[in-house]
Amino acid sequence: METLQYDNTHITVKALTIFKxxxxxxxxREASPIALALAERxxxxxxxxxxxxxxxSMLLFKDLMESVVWWRKGAMKTTVRRALIPLFFRMSDETESVAKVSAVVLLACAKFLKWKQLEQLTQTQRAETCITGEYLLKxxxxxxxGYLQQSLPYLEDAQANLRQKAIKFIGLAVxxxxxxxxxxLNELIQALQPLEEDAHERICHLAAGTxxxxxxxxxxPASQRTWLAALCCWP
Structure with missing residues (x-):
C-alpha cells in the first residue's frame, strides 16, 4: 500500500496488479479488511x-466493493460515496477506455449504495448530463x-472538457x-477567475458568466438561480 504514494507509474501499475x-x-472474509483499508487509497x-x-485503479475499486462481506458494507459506503464525484467527472475523460470504465464503476457504486435513480441514469448513458449532477447534489x-470541494481541483485539470464540467457542476452546487x-462565494469566484483566461474560448465565457x-x-437569489440553472445545463 505504501508504494501507491510514489510518483512512479511503473511501480503503481505493478502494485495495482498485485492487489488485483x-x-x-x-x-x-479474508479480503474484506484489505478492501476497506485499500479503497480509500x-x-x-x-x-x-x-x-x-x-x-x-477504478477497476480495482470495483473489485474491492464486491469483496466486502455484507456486514461490513456500511463501513465501505463512506468511501464509495467519495468515489462518485471523481467517477462522474472521469466519464468525460478524453481517454475513451477510462471514460467507459468510469461509467461501469459508477454503475457498480450505484448498485452498492442501492441508489436506483443513479443506476438508471448510468445505464441509459445519461450520466454525462447535468441531470446526474443534480441527482447527486439532491x-x-x-x-x-464535500462534493463541491471535490470538484474544485478539476478546474485545473489538463483536460478542457473536465475544466468545463467542473464549472458547470460548481454552478449547480451553488x-x-x-x-x-x-x-x-468569494472562494469559488477566486477559483474560477483563472479560467477567464483559459485557452479555450468556451471555457472563458462559461467561467465569466458563472x-x-x-x-x-x-x-x-430568485432571478439569479434561474439563470444559474440554465447556464449550468449548457451543452
Whole structure:
C-alpha cells in the first residue's frame, strides 16, 4: 500500500496488479479488511496523470466493493460515496477506455449504495448530463459541500472538457445548496477567475458568466438561480 504514494507509474501499475491478483484469490472474509483499508487509497489514483493508472485503479475499486462481506458494507459506503464525484467527472475523460470504465464503476457504486435513480441514469448513458449532477447534489444537503470541494481541483485539470464540467457542476452546487455565505462565494469566484483566461474560448465565457452570477447571487437569489440553472445545463 505504501508504494501507491510514489510518483512512479511503473511501480503503481505493478502494485495495482498485485492487489488485483491477491483479492481474486481470497475469500470475502479474508479480503474484506484489505478492501476497506485499500479503497480509500485508490481514490487519488482516479486522477493520476497516467490513463493506465486511472483505469486500473477504478477497476480495482470495483473489485474491492464486491469483496466486502455484507456486514461490513456500511463501513465501505463512506468511501464509495467519495468515489462518485471523481467517477462522474472521469466519464468525460478524453481517454475513451477510462471514460467507459468510469461509467461501469459508477454503475457498480450505484448498485452498492442501492441508489436506483443513479443506476438508471448510468445505464441509459445519461450520466454525462447535468441531470446526474443534480441527482447527486439532491441526495443529501450535508454532502453538497464535500462534493463541491471535490470538484474544485478539476478546474485545473489538463483536460478542457473536465475544466468545463467542473464549472458547470460548481454552478449547480451553488444553485441547489442555496449558498449565501459571502466567504464561500468569494472562494469559488477566486477559483474560477483563472479560467477567464483559459485557452479555450468556451471555457472563458462559461467561467465569466458563472462568476458574474455568483457575484449577484446574494442580492438577487430568485432571478439569479434561474439563470444559474440554465447556464449550468449548457451543452
Amino acid at each position: 491478483n491477491v483479492i481474486s484469490h481470497l475469500e470475502k 485508490l481514490l487519488p489514483l482516479f486522477n493520476n496523470v497516467s490513463s493506465e493508472v486511472r483505469e486500473r 441526495q443529501k444537503s450535508s454532502r453538497v459541500d 444553485y441547489h445548496a442555496g449558498i449565501q455565505s459571502e466567504e464561500k 462568476i458574474e452570477i455568483l457575484r449577484h447571487h446574494r442580492q438577487q
